[in-house]
Amino acid sequence: MNNPIVLIITLVLVALIIFVGAIIVKNFMAPQKIGSIRRMIKDGKLNAAEKLAKSILAKDSRDYEAHYWLGKVYLAEKKPEQAFIEFKTVNDNALFDGTIPEADFRKEIAVLYNKYGEPQSALREYMLLTKIDPQNAENFYNVGKMYEVTGEENMGIGFYQKAIELNKKHSKAHSALGYLMLKNKQMSEAKKEIDTAIRLSPETWINYFYEGKLLKEMNDYAAAIKAFEKSERDHDIRQKALIEKGSCYMLSEQFESAESEYTRAIQNAKDDTSQETLYARYFLASCYENTHKIEKAIEQWEKIRSRNPRFLDVNSKLNEYKDLQNNDSMKEYLTSGTSTFMELCKKVAAVAYKVEVQDSEEKPYGCSMVVIETKKDSWMSGRKQIFRIDFYRNAEPVNDGAIRKMAEDIKTSSYTKAIIFSSSGFTKAAENYAEGRPIVLIGKDQLELILSKSGV
Numbered sequence: 001m002n003n004p005i006v007l008i009i010t011l012v013l014v015a016l017i018i019f020v021g022a023i024i025v026k027n028f029m030a031p032q033k034i035g036s037i038r039r040m041i042k043d044g045k046l047n048a049a050e051k052l053a054k055s056i057l058a059k060d061s062r063d064y065e066a067h068y069w070l071g072k073v074y075l076a077e078k079k080p081e082q083a084f085i086e087f088k089t090v091n092d093n094a095l096f097d098g099t100i101p102e103a104d105f106r107k108e109i110a111v112l113y114n115k116y117g118e119p120q121s122a123l124r125e126y127m128l129l130t131k132i133d134p135q136n137a138e139n140f141y142n143v144g145k146m147y148e149v150t151g152e153e154n155m156g157i158g159f160y161q162k163a164i165e166l167n168k169k170h171s172k173a174h175s176a177l178g179y180l181m182l183k184n185k186q187m188s189e190a191k192k193e194i195d196t197a198i199r200l201s202p203e204t205w206i207n208y209f210y211e212g213k214l215l216k217e218m219n220d221y222a223a224a225i226k227a228f229e230k231s232e233r234d235h236d237i238r239q240k241a242l243i244e245k246g247s248c249y250m251l252s253e254q255f256e257s258a259e260s261e262y263t264r265a266i267q268n269a270k271d272d273t274s275q276e277t278l279y280a281r282y283f284l285a286s287c288y289e290n291t292h293k294i295e296k297a298i299e300q301w302e303k304i305r306s307r308n309p310r311f312l313d314v315n316s317k318l319n320e321y322k323d324l325q326n327n328d329s330m331k332e333y334l335t336s337g338t339s340t341f342m343e344l345c346k347k348v349a350a351v352a353y354k355v356e357v358q359d360s361e362e363k364p365y366g367c368s369m370v371v372i373e374t375k376k377d378s379w380m381s382g383r384k385q386i387f388r389i390d391f392y393r394n395a396e397p398v399n400d401g402a403i404r405k406m407a408e409d410i411k412t413s414s415y416t417k418a419i420i421f422s423s424s425g426f427t428k429a430a431e432n433y434a435e436g437r438p439i440v441l442i443g444k445d446q447l448e449l450i451l452s453k454s455g456v
Helices: 004-042 044-057 063-076 080-093 102-115 118-132 137-149 153-166 171-183 187-200 206-217 221-231 238-251 257-266 275-290 294-307 316-320 327-334 338-353 398-415 428-434 446-455
Strands: 355-363 366-373 386-390 418-421 439-442
Touching: 004 044, 004 063, 044 063, 044 439, 063 080, 063 102, 080 102, 080 355, 080 386, 102 118, 102 137, 118 137, 137 153, 153 171, 171 187, 171 206, 187 206, 206 221, 206 238, 221 238, 238 257, 238 275, 275 294, 294 316, 294 327, 327 338, 327 446, 338 366, 338 386, 338 446, 355 386, 386 398, 398 418, 398 428, 398 439, 418 446, 428 439, 439 446
Parallel strands: 386 418, 418 439
Antiparallel strands: 355 366, 366 386
8 A cells, every 4th residue: 555556546446436426325315305395295295395395406406307396386385476487497497308297397387378478488388288299189279279368369270170180079179169260250160169069068158158159149139148147157257248148138129138237247347447347337338328317327437437538439428428417408308208208309399390290109219200280381382291200319320221211201101301300410321311302300419409499
């Protein structure tokens, strides 16, 4: 041992043995520690699992398997934001050599990307999953959903179809495909897919919501209402279902029923400033406007404006009715009950046009009457004119369709002319069609003046 060369060689060998031994011990112990984290998570010992993962990372911050399992601990502890940080560290650095279960990891991080507003990143992860596990229909379905989220719905169609090709009983893919077909106005294909989804999963209530949308599009409002009623069982879409039910009642001109559904939709709001809630209030106001409960409509419009001043045409609606409180005659015209309104119209006709009412009839838009003059014009040699007077108090301007129908009525009934009053005015097409025909159009400003002169 007195030989210095032998001594040096011996020291080098000892150092090498110690180094190799340390690596062996480290590689042997690390999997054991990782395995301990997995067992702790399984046994619900989350605090201990978190401490162990952090202790491993304190010694080696580049141990990405430990980062992964720490992320799993955070998910189990319902700390998704912290899990997301760990998973992104893994995604940015790990080589995925088999130590980390890649398919499970990508499913989990895709969910987190979507949750935290990174849908394109979520889409990328799901696309990778279709390569890792190309026989799994769920992967293709999730790609389709993410294309919907990113606004590329037509791209989603092909992936839903691929999911169904791999698994004909994938009810969610049938349902999603049916809804996209419906949005593309492919009605027969949409019906086929939605019906299949309901047959495969009769207690998935969103399917009935899509069925209701389909039936509503086909103008089968009664059946649509029944479908929406079933979909109400899903708390996540209950408000939307109530709004859709209300729209079906509105389209059927069952305004009281519509009012009830929109009121329920507002009561079921999770957020009073959400788009759904604002639409529910807007449609409720429309119901009130159509049933001449103008003050209630104004109340809803004001609530909408306080939450979103630029929502649809709320400001113009409020401006349209801003003078209602100071104009008693127009308020009476717009808000009075049917019998009072009919008497009001008779009075206006008698005072403004010196006529006697021969017949009067309530109409959805207001009232219609046949009148005869009480005065004699010399040029008519004593003959009295018989003509029509219609009073509209609809929320929308009178369109040319109503004017065309009046022109036909004049011909078939031998009226000399027609006078049409409208508190909302007339469309340009209506005004153009009336020009040169024996039809007089009286808009809001003239109506207010005539109401005032008639003593209403």
